[in-house]
Amino acid sequence: MKILVALLSGLLFGLGLSLGGMTDPAVVLAFLDLFGAWDPRLAFVMLGAVLTTAVGYRLVLRRPRPLLEDSFQLPKARHFDIRLIAGAALFGIGWGIAGYCPGPALASLSGGATSLLVLVASMVAGWWLAARLPSNNR
Amino acid sequence: MHPWLGSLFGGILIGAAAVLLMAGLGRIAGISGIAGGLIRPGVTDRIWRLAFVLGLVLAPLLLGLLRGDTGIGAVQVALPWMALAGLLVGIGTGVGSGCTSGHGVCGIARLSPRSLLATAVFMASGIATVYVVRHLLGGLA
Numbered sequence: 001m002k003i004l005v006a007l008l009s010g011l012l013f014g015l016g017l018s019l020g021g022m023t024d025p026a027v028v029l030a031f032l033d034l035f036g037a038w039d040p041r042l043a044f045v046m047l048g049a050v051l052t053t054a055v056g057y058r059l060v061l062r063r064p065r066p067l068l069e070d071s072f073q074l075p076k077a078r079h080f081d082i083r084l085i086a087g088a089a090l091f092g093i094g095w096g097i098a099g100y101c102p103g104p105a106l107a108s109l110s111g112g113a114t115s116l117l118v119l120v121a122s123m124v125a126g127w128w129l130a131a132r133l134p135s136n137n138r
Numbered sequence: 139m140h141p142w143l144g145s146l147f148g149g150i151l152i153g154a155a156a157v158l159l160m161a162g163l164g165r166i167a168g169i170s171g172i173a174g175g176l177i178r179p180g181v182t183d184r185i186w187r188l189a190f191v192l193g194l195v196l197a198p199l200l201l202g203l204l205r206g207d208t209g210i211g212a213v214q215v216a217l218p219w220m221a222l223a224g225l226l227v228g229i230g231t232g233v234g235s236g237c238t239s240g241h242g243v244c245g246i247a248r249l250s251p252r253s254l255l256a257t258a259v260f261m262a263s264g265i266a267t268v269y270v271v272r273h274l275l276g277g278l279a
Contacts, residue, residue, distance in 0.1 A: 003189045005162035010190035012155035013167060013239075014197025017209075020148025021141070023198060024211025032268040041145040046242060048149020049156070053247035056157030066164030073164050074248070075235070080255060087234020088241070088256040092263025094226025096271065097278070098215050101238040102231060103169040105224070107194050111210035115217040119224035126228015127174035133233065 168240020
């Protein structure tokens with residue numbers, strides 16, 4: 001059942017990415033091109049996703065626990081640190097170079113582009129490295 | 139349908155996916171956290187992570203069957219740039235504990251100060267990068 005819920009959630013997520021235009025890096029880069037021919041589409045994706053999640057979380061998190069697990073696993077860190085800021089800055093550079101953040105990169109794999117496979121492989125290598133950096137307390 | 143409405147609808151589906159994952163498994167729908175967890179030391183719950191990633195990968199194929207268009211667009215930059223971009227995205231989201239979904243959607247929906255800051259930083263950095271690439275360097279061949 002857990003596997004089914006996760007599969008369904010991934011499926012919905014991927015459908016949303018595709019329908020929203022996020023699996024097209026040209027659309028993503030045009031959204032980030034604030035000083036050129038700006039395409040606002042991704043702002044609408046963000047708006048729809050944030051509002052839906054905000055309302056849904058409010059209802060769901062009132063319950064004592066999730067349907068299939070013992071507890072909600074919410075991030076506990078509350079402080080700002082250099083890891084958060086430097087990590088986000090590096091991520092933004094990579095996002096701005098190719099137009100792929102992790103979800104759309106994975107969702108676009110079935111398109112069959114070899115260079116996307118390379119991007120995903122180096123992204124996984126990046127996760128592998130980041131998980132083994134010292135003082136990673138997750 | 140107006141492209142903005144299509145995008146809004148796409149966003150609502152992403153939100154529905156996030157709510158479903160929280161309601162069922164009590165987990166944040168952050169792609170870098172879920173997929174990155176597959177190779178993180180000490181992680182034992184790999185099966186639901188794999189199932190989620192499988193759904194993510196299969197979704198455009200399903201869309202292609204339903205309407206004849208997967209929505210997958212063409213790669214925009216040459217292979218070496220793709221390799222560099224992937225590495226930066228992986229290290230950045232790994233070190234920064236989240237990406238567009240974990241910080242940008244789930245974190246902002248929870249009004250998490252860390253996520254609000256991270257999202258502001260990666261948006262600014264992405265916009266600055268595209269500015270440098272397109273308007274100062276004249277594009278990446």
